[in-house]
Amino acid sequence: MTSAEVHSLVGAYALDAVDDLERAAFERHMAGCAACRNELDELRETAARMADSTWSVPPPGLRTEVMAAIGRTRQLPPADLGGQGAGDRPSRWRRYTVAAAAAVVLAAGTGATVYAIQDQRVRDQSAIATAARQYEARTRDILSAPDVVFRTSPMRGGGKVTVASSASRDAGVVLLGADVAPAGDRAFQLWAIRGNTPTTAGVLAAGEASAVRIVDGLPGSDGLGVTLEPAGGSATPTQPLVAQVPLV
Amino acid sequence: MTEYGAARRPDHLSAVPAPPADVGELLRATARGDEAAFARLYDLVAPRVYGLIRRVLRDPAQAEEVAQEVLVEVWRTAARYDPARGSATAWVFTIAHRRAVDRVRAEQASADRTMKVGVASVETPYDEVVDEVSGRLERQQVRHCMDDLTELQRQAVTLAYYQGHSYREVADLLGTPLPTVKTRMRDGLIRLRDCLGVEVTA
Numbered sequence: 434m435t436s437a438e439v440h441s442l443v444g445a446y447a448l449d450a451v452d453d454l455e456r457a458a459f460e461r462h463m464a465g466c467a468a469c470r471n472e473l474d475e476l477r478e479t480a481a482r483m484a485d486s487t488w489s490v491p492p493p494g495l496r497t498e499v500m501a502a503i504g505r506t507r508q509l510p511p512a513d514l515g516g517q518g519a520g521d522r523p524s525r526w527r528r529y530t531v532a533a534a535a536a537v538v539l540a541a542g543t544g545a546t547v548y549a550i551q552d553q554r555v556r557d558q559s560a561i562a563t564a565a566r567q568y569e570a571r572t573r574d575i576l577s578a579p580d581v582v583f584r585t586s587p588m589r590g591g592g593k594v595t596v597a598s599s600a601s602r603d604a605g606v607v608l609l610g611a612d613v614a615p616a617g618d619r620a621f622q623l624w625a626i627r628g629n630t631p632t633t634a635g636v637l638a639a640g641e642a643s644a645v646r647i648v649d650g651l652p653g654s655d656g657l658g659v660t661l662e663p664a665g666g667s668a669t670p671t672q673p674l675v676a677q678v679p680l681v
Numbered sequence: 682m683t684e685y686g687a688a689r690r691p692d693h694l695s696a697v698p699a700p701p702a703d704v705g706e707l708l709r710a711t712a713r714g715d716e717a718a719f720a721r722l723y724d725l726v727a728p729r730v731y732g733l734i735r736r737v738l739r740d741p742a743q744a745e746e747v748a749q750e751v752l753v754e755v756w757r758t759a760a761r762y763d764p765a766r767g768s769a770t771a772w773v774f775t776i777a778h779r780r781a782v783d784r785v786r787a788e789q790a791s792a793d794r795t796m797k798v799g800v801a802s803v804e805t806p807y808d809e810v811v812d813e814v815s816g817r818l819e820r821q822q823v824r825h826c827m828d829d830l831t832e833l834q835r836q837a838v839t840l841a842y843y844q845g846h847s848y849r850e851v852a853d854l855l856g857t858p859l860p861t862v863k864t865r866m867r868d869g870l871i872r873l874r875d876c877l878g879v880e881v882t883a
Contacts, residue, residue: 452849478874482877
């Protein structure tokens, strides 16, 4: 393979879609090309972001097993050549450390160029994406809290509401999925119920049938209620409740 | 080891932290043998590590096994993480994806993958919640940017990443010439990178 042919594998390599021979050829090629490494780093970072959408609650026993296993697993030192992390040879990591300063200079230039040619549409999407990522990260943090408790109740008219509540995060995540969307001028509203007092915990968009919402302070409540209200929400809940999830 | 480890990673090279906790900090503490830091790191990354592996392998039991290997590997090789080359989160998922793909290839070699996939439909009660969450969050961001790719770019990238296919298999599946598939994987990722605003060492 020519150098250009090898380099054209960068996308496939970042996606782990090459065979062993190609992998070796590509890694040799990269060792002598700082710009290639930077492209690879960015594409690999991008590929890894695709894991954002693969969130899945691990089996309950996994944490215990992993914690037990690390207790009997010796760690590799930073510059040891004796072992190998999946996908990355120690020799490479060490070489990159040496080359890091040069790579940073190159990266700064590349990043600036990339930004200069981005059109407004992409910039807008990035801003939306960043906000979504922060909300998503917080959602994941609550859902993966060690003390998270899941409770589900059916919705009147079909569908269900699941509440994941974590005392340690002092917040809950409400996952609402109605089989039937409200009319265009109506909206679902969430209520944190303490004793007999409901406090609004957010209003969905008019006509919205499903949503994932973070509710701060939810673990102090006795339950979560859902009502159907005029678009924009109401000050007090309109009876009857569409769903009620007890939290105690 | 601690001082050496700190000295070779200047602060200005630190990867962008993922809110709300900093995976990079936890990984550095893990490299110093801090089991409590690793436990926190576990809580932050395990759902995505398990989810990714499960998505590629489709078999919950195998996914659990591989996820355990990956997470122990993260503990074992934490000191090898180099922030100049990307975020700590990406480093973890790179290991996870590679291990998942290795397992797929090994399975193919033993030709029983189809059977395993057939058995995979047994769901745990957790999965109900999981599918709800991932189904909706998915639409928010990566999916959002994915919509911006051409059909061929999207197919090439997702068949490789989420299903563990090699680019040759992807070319076969799509009936597209090999060089085209290679190119679409590369320019598809570049477009995704720009949409997500991914930068390394910025």
